[in-house]
Amino acid sequence: MNLFFSSSPATDTLTPSDMLRDNQTLVSSGGLFEFGFFDESVSGYYLGIWFTADPSNVVWVGNIDFPLLDSSALLQIRSGNLILTDRRQVQSIVNSGNVATTSIIWQSFDAPSDTNLPGMKLGSFNLNTDHQNLQVVNSWASHQNPARGLYTLSIDSSDLTKLSVWRGDGVKMVIAFLDEYEFRFIFENSNGSTNDYDFSLQFNRNEAFYTFSSSKNYDLMWLVMNSTGNLDQNFMLKGKIYSVSHPLCAGSNGGNNGTCLPSIPSQCKDGGAFSEMNGSLPSTSAGSGGSIGISECQTLCQVNCSCTAFASVQNESVCQLYYGSKQNLLKIVEGPGLIYIRDGAPSGKINPVFRVL
Incomplete structure (x- = not known):
């Protein structure tokens, strides 16, 4: 879902005269996604988007860098800004522009968290300027902490035909690439099966990005950069969600030569084993x-x-x-x-x- 805010009244809409509180949500027109506040007991309160059928499956988080204190949180639009508040602080998520003259003032797809949904763009923007912007997917810090984690999925700036994962200490592994006209992941098998993700690379003098659409075999498909360093493939079929977690190991077409992207070595004196x-x-x-x-x-x-x-x-x-x-x-x-x-x-x-x- 590409969640948006506009000036037309609907159950999926927040207007400048509205306030979204802890016990309220917006629901997408198709009923697939829900938007509101959720509580991670380990780290705090967050604004996010999740599947209506499975609220534990969060696909986007708006305030990963500043968890809210408690259920006093609320969201509203003030002077063209999306504002989050709780009883101790005020935070602006984004300068949303001219609310009065634009039907879409901000899109969650422009600020991904750990999930890459169909239609999202992973790439580099404002090329050939002093304000280049890299749009990436960052893992959570842990299963219960949406703060930025150790792993980043992004287009490879040194070779635009590749997708890579960077570890927190700068170690990189290429995990997908264009093989002639077909886009392949390193963990795909070589038995002739087709790639369910229809990836396309688009570039011009101003931008270069990957986007994908779902296979007709599934209701929805998406990728998650896991906090453990694995890349999770997720599928929805007839309302049920299925997931396959892939360690990132070198060797294309399903091969595994033993070269994998491990976790950062433990900094604890007693080790991490x-x-x-x-x-x-x-x-x-x-x-x-x-x-x-x-x-x-x-x-x-x-x-x-x-x-x-x-x-x-x-x-x-x-x-x-x-x-x-x-x-x-x-x-x-x-x-x-x-x-x-x-x-x-x-x-x-x-x-x-x-x-x-």
Whole structure:
């Protein structure tokens, strides 16, 4: 959905006389997308767009750099600006231009977050000027934190026929390219199957960008730059969402020569590797903050040097993090399941802390 604001009254419209509050949403004309505020318990309140059928599947976030404090948040149009407020601050999302004379004053497609939807543009704009603008897709910091993460999907400025992913430390991997007239990803197989994404490269003296349209085999298709560094292919068919997560490994046409884009090496003195052990972490009364898989759970523990161990309870989509000494942990591990302990974790006396996400 290319969400827009105009001056005509409708359920998908916000006018200068309206205010959008925490318990209100705008719904796209087809009913597929919903726009409003959502709560990530780990990091704060955000303005975003999600699938009406699956509110946990967020495709766009408007305030990734300044999470709102709480449900006091509201959105309104003031003097041509989109303004977000809560009880502590005022933030302007974008200078929206002349509201009175333009039917579309701003588009969410012009400011992607971690999701590339059909019709979005990934590329470089205002070429041959001093104000070049690169439109990219940035991963979230973690499964539950929409802040900018370590990975960026973008057109390759050194070769416009390629798409690349940059890691936070500048390491780059080409993940898609034009093969004669066909656009191919490095993880595609070579059994003759067609590319479901109809990518096209458009360029002139002012801009160069990729865009794509969905295959007729699906209701909708989109790509997500995952916080773990994987690229997720997503499909909607008859209202159900399916996802395939691809590690970014070199070797075109489905090959894998072992050269992959790994996570940034751990900056923790005890390293970023974990050892598997049978058992369960002690139970806690804290509730789950939403569906979260084992890779995201590991990332949450890996980037926090105080985290000694983690466990991902698959049937409940719960991530448990343990803060404390390895020695104490080994005394209380019991029951079925698997836990993952950081190699080289401290073994001295540290008061244990448990956290459930």
